[in-house]
Amino acid sequence: MTTPDTKFSFPDDETKRRITENFNRQGFLIHAGAELGLILPGFVEILLPHSSNVDQQHGYFHGGATATIADSSAGIAAQTLIANGSTVLTTEFKINFVAPAIGDRLIARGRVIKPGRTLTVCQSDIYAEKENKETLIATALLTMILVPAMRNREKDHVA
Amino acid sequence: MTTPDTKFSFPDDETKRRITENFNRQGFLIHAGAELGLILPGFVEILLPHSSNVDQQHGYFHGGATATIADSSAGIAAQTLIANGSTVLTTEFKINFVAPAIGDRLIARGRVIKPGRTLTVCQSDIYAEKENKETLIATALLTMILVPAMRNREKDHVA
Amino acid sequence: MTTPDTKFSFPDDETKRRITENFNRQGFLIHAGAELGLILPGFVEILLPHSSNVDQQHGYFHGGATATIADSSAGIAAQTLIANGSTVLTTEFKINFVAPAIGDRLIARGRVIKPGRTLTVCQSDIYAEKENKETLIATALLTMILVPAMRNREKDHVA
Amino acid sequence: MTTPDTKFSFPDDETKRRITENFNRQGFLIHAGAELGLILPGFVEILLPHSSNVDQQHGYFHGGATATIADSSAGIAAQTLIANGSTVLTTEFKINFVAPAIGDRLIARGRVIKPGRTLTVCQSDIYAEKENKETLIATALLTMILVPAMRNREKDHVA
Numbered sequence: 001m002t003t004p005d006t007k008f009s010f011p012d013d014e015t016k017r018r019i020t021e022n023f024n025r026q027g028f029l030i031h032a033g034a035e036l037g038l039i040l041p042g043f044v045e046i047l048l049p050h051s052s053n054v055d056q057q058h059g060y061f062h063g064g065a066t067a068t069i070a071d072s073s074a075g076i077a078a079q080t081l082i083a084n085g086s087t088v089l090t091t092e093f094k095i096n097f098v099a100p101a102i103g104d105r106l107i108a109r110g111r112v113i114k115p116g117r118t119l120t121v122c123q124s125d126i127y128a129e130k131e132n133k134e135t136l137i138a139t140a141l142l143t144m145i146l147v148p149a150m151r152n153r154e155k156d157h158v159a
Numbered sequence: 160m161t162t163p164d165t166k167f168s169f170p171d172d173e174t175k176r177r178i179t180e181n182f183n184r185q186g187f188l189i190h191a192g193a194e195l196g197l198i199l200p201g202f203v204e205i206l207l208p209h210s211s212n213v214d215q216q217h218g219y220f221h222g223g224a225t226a227t228i229a230d231s232s233a234g235i236a237a238q239t240l241i242a243n244g245s246t247v248l249t250t251e252f253k254i255n256f257v258a259p260a261i262g263d264r265l266i267a268r269g270r271v272i273k274p275g276r277t278l279t280v281c282q283s284d285i286y287a288e289k290e291n292k293e294t295l296i297a298t299a300l301l302t303m304i305l306v307p308a309m310r311n312r313e314k315d316h317v318a
Numbered sequence: 319m320t321t322p323d324t325k326f327s328f329p330d331d332e333t334k335r336r337i338t339e340n341f342n343r344q345g346f347l348i349h350a351g352a353e354l355g356l357i358l359p360g361f362v363e364i365l366l367p368h369s370s371n372v373d374q375q376h377g378y379f380h381g382g383a384t385a386t387i388a389d390s391s392a393g394i395a396a397q398t399l400i401a402n403g404s405t406v407l408t409t410e411f412k413i414n415f416v417a418p419a420i421g422d423r424l425i426a427r428g429r430v431i432k433p434g435r436t437l438t439v440c441q442s443d444i445y446a447e448k449e450n451k452e453t454l455i456a457t458a459l460l461t462m463i464l465v466p467a468m469r470n471r472e473k474d475h476v477a
Numbered sequence: 478m479t480t481p482d483t484k485f486s487f488p489d490d491e492t493k494r495r496i497t498e499n500f501n502r503q504g505f506l507i508h509a510g511a512e513l514g515l516i517l518p519g520f521v522e523i524l525l526p527h528s529s530n531v532d533q534q535h536g537y538f539h540g541g542a543t544a545t546i547a548d549s550s551a552g553i554a555a556q557t558l559i560a561n562g563s564t565v566l567t568t569e570f571k572i573n574f575v576a577p578a579i580g581d582r583l584i585a586r587g588r589v590i591k592p593g594r595t596l597t598v599c600q601s602d603i604y605a606e607k608e609n610k611e612t613l614i615a616t617a618l619l620t621m622i623l624v625p626a627m628r629n630r631e632k633d634h635v636a
Contacts, residue, residue, distance in 0.1 A: 027211040028221035031190070052186040062187035063234075063249045064227025071222050090222045091596060092620055094253035094412040094571055096439050096459060098432040113457060114416040118595065119568060119622070121414050121457070139431060139439070141414060141459045143569055143620065145596070250437060251461055253412055253571040255598050255618060257591040272616060273575040277436065278409060278463070280573050280616070298590060298598070300573060300618045302410055302461065304437070345529040346539035349508070370504040380505035381552075381567045382545025389540050408540045412571035 008042035008112065011083040018084060019044075019076055026072075034069055036076075042112035044076040049105045061101035061137075066108075066126055070095055070140040073110030074122035078144040081115050085149030088120070093142035101137045103128035110142075120144040164270060167201035170242040177243060178203075178235055185231075193228055195235075201271035203235040208264045220260035225267075225285055229254055229299040232269030233281035237303040240274055244308030247279070252301035260296045262287035269301075279303045326360035326430065329401040336402060337362075337394055344390075352387055354394075360430040362394040367423045379419035384426075384444055388413055388458040391428030392440035396462040399433050403467030406438070411460035419455045421446035428460075438462045485519035485589065488560040495561060496521075496553055503549075511546055513553075519589035521553040526582045538578035538614075543585075543603055547572055547617040550587030551599035555621040558592050562626030565597070570619035578614045580605035587619075597621045 010016070016039050023029065023036050029046075032054050037045030046069040048054060054065040071090055078088045110124040122142045127134040169175070175198050182188065182195050188205075191213050196204030205228040207213060213224040230249055237247045269283040281301045286293040328334070334357050341347065341354050347364075350372050355363030364387040366372060372383040389408055396406045428442040440460045445452040487493070493516050500506065500513050506523075509531050514522030523546040525531060531542040548567055555565045587601040599619045604611040 022216050025216040026221060027214045028191070028224050029215075031212045032187070053190045055186045056188075057181050057184040062185060062227070063230050064223065065187050067226045067230065067252075068221070068223025071226065075222075090256055092253065092255040092569065093226075094251065094459060096251040096431075096461060097249060098434075098439050113414075114454065116416075121416050121569075123457075136432065139441075139459065141412060141457065143414060251410065251439075253618060255590075255620060257593075257598050273613065275575075280410075280575050282616075295591065298600075298618065300571060300616065302573060340534050343534040344539060345532045346509070346542050347533075349530045350505070371508045373504045374506075375499050375502040380503060380545070381548050382541065383505050385544045385548065385570075386539070386541025389544065393540075408574055410571065410573040411544075412569065414569040415567055 046073045046108045069108035070124040073108035074124045074142040077110040078120040087147045088144045095140040099137045103130035205232045205267045228267035229283040232267035233283045233301040236269040237279040246306045254299040258296045262289035364391045364426045387426035388442040391426035392442045392460040395428040396438040405465045413458040417455045421448035523550045523585045546585035547601040550585035551601045551619040554587040555597040564624045572617040576614045580607035
């Protein structure tokens with residue numbers, strides 16, 4: 001079970017507001033219907049209601065939609081631990097699909113496993129919710145890179 | 160450079176038609192604006208034009224959009240080698256982002272590395288096209304599982 | 319923290335004995351000095367004492383040694399859940415190194431996340447122990463394939 | 478097929494000598510019987526003869542041995558492109574096993590896909606050689622981090 005880790009704290013009072021603002025400027029997520037859930041230090045939930053915008057040919061959630069909220073929940077979890085001006089980018093991730101992605105909505109729970117000066121390693125577990133019962137449908141392991149404020153204009157992936 | 164492998168062939172004359180039909184029933188891909196490109200035995204291209212539906216907060220292609228076409232190009236490449244009735248599902252994949260995903264469109268080129276009775280291993284290279292110049296922006300390694308026709312109604316991920 | 323999952327049970331009374339026998343016939347593990355620790359249903363520990371046989375040029379544990387016990391702890395954890403005659407093979411894994419592998423010994427704790435008829439998804443966390451203090455140094459996500467008894471003579475990786 | 482990329486060059490005349498020296502101080506590789514093969518800019522081969530030191534219970538090469546030379550061939554390929562004093566460490570890798578690892582020796586061919594200031598992405602294909610015929614048995618995708626000379630004393634994995 002993916003649960004928040006109490007050893008982390010927000011870098012400043014504006015962290016949650018910044019994260020929400022950033023999220024709302026991500027066309028791909030908004031367009032898919034994704035929403036932010038719980039935002040804690042080093043832990044972030046993303047919710048994705050089922051719709052024809054996110055499914056594949058059998059009516060299940062598309063693997064790409066699942067991967068997208070896995071990636072974003074982990075990236076934003078890493079973002080909760082860094083000060084204003086710096087950015088977090090995904091350098092790579094791996095995802096395993098362990099059960100059919102069928103249900104009313106998906107819930108991705110991203111959390112920081114190991115924060116670092118340059119790289120932060122995260123995990124995300126993705127659950128399908130159906131009639132209020134959650135089933136683990138995928139799990140991901142991800143590496144984020146911190147782009148410090150002064151280098152931020154480049155925003156390149158692997159520096 | 161990702162190029163077609165001439166050792167493969169289509170299982171029947173209907174392969175390309177089936178693949179196109181399946182693609183057009185995938186809400187998530189269609190909604191994002193993805194299109195099928197070249198379809199060869201064991202090799203498939205997916206094109207993704209830039210739009211506000213697929214970007215993130217800096218105007219680049221979202222990593223989730225990149226991962227989605229990587230996954231789909233590889234899955235469909237595996238699908239080109241199997242007979243009607245059987246299905247291919249992604250069991251897992253890993254993607255590395257190697258350059259900023261900026262440009263007019265992305266081109267994912269998926270190909271089969273090793274076909275198998277149960278598992279098929281694929282690769283996908285994703286390029287950003289800008290002013291007719293292509294740059295490699297991500298590379299993925301993926302495992303597909305073959306679900307034979309008779310078990311097809313279950314359509315579960317890891318059987 | 320990687321802990322045993324009480325929902326699993328051994329398929330028969332001989333499981334632990336078979337696992338120990340198999341382990342002792344793996345030249346690569348024995349030669350490196352690896353030892354079996356705790357063996358529970360769906361959960362296995364492998365211990366690797368530090369020696370010149372397992373280090374790299376700076377005296378740390380070699381990443382390959384770390385990956386080896388990650389792989390084996392997860393594979394054997396999957397093996398604890400299957401009946402005599404069937405075999406488990408690794409189809410793929412991914413490992414993230416999160417801290418320097420320095421200490422008196424490594425402890426890999428593999429556990430089954432999702433067992434399946436064909437594929438079993440596992441996780442392994444690897445800790446370095448130094449002066450009785452454990453530090454997480456790597457985490458891995460792995461896919462195992464079950465080779466049923468009757469197909470066992472082939473023992474091929476991806477069937 | 479994994480082949481050298483002619484766009485790279487060695488940073489200085491001492492590169493090959495340094496790499497050979499470093500290799501010979503890696504206890505785990507030497508103990509397993511691994512040897513350096515071709516060393517070109519951004520491309521490195523590692524050879525691993527079959528022996529009881531590197532096999533598993535069925536007499537095949539152990540997956541951990543395969544992963545070890547995949548990792549090392551890629552890491553050393555990255556090392557060929559950096560100047561004296563700086564070091565390359567593996568941050569993470571993923572490997573797919575695509576055929577049984579059976580034969581007289583394994584040959585891992587690592588190459589740099591994308592060099593970077595901080596991260597370098599590499600690939601490694603591993604072949605089993607039997608009666609002079611090579612078969613692809615595994616493929617890996619790896620991320621290396623560059624530790625500059627001045628920070629080199631720390632030698633930590635994820636900075």
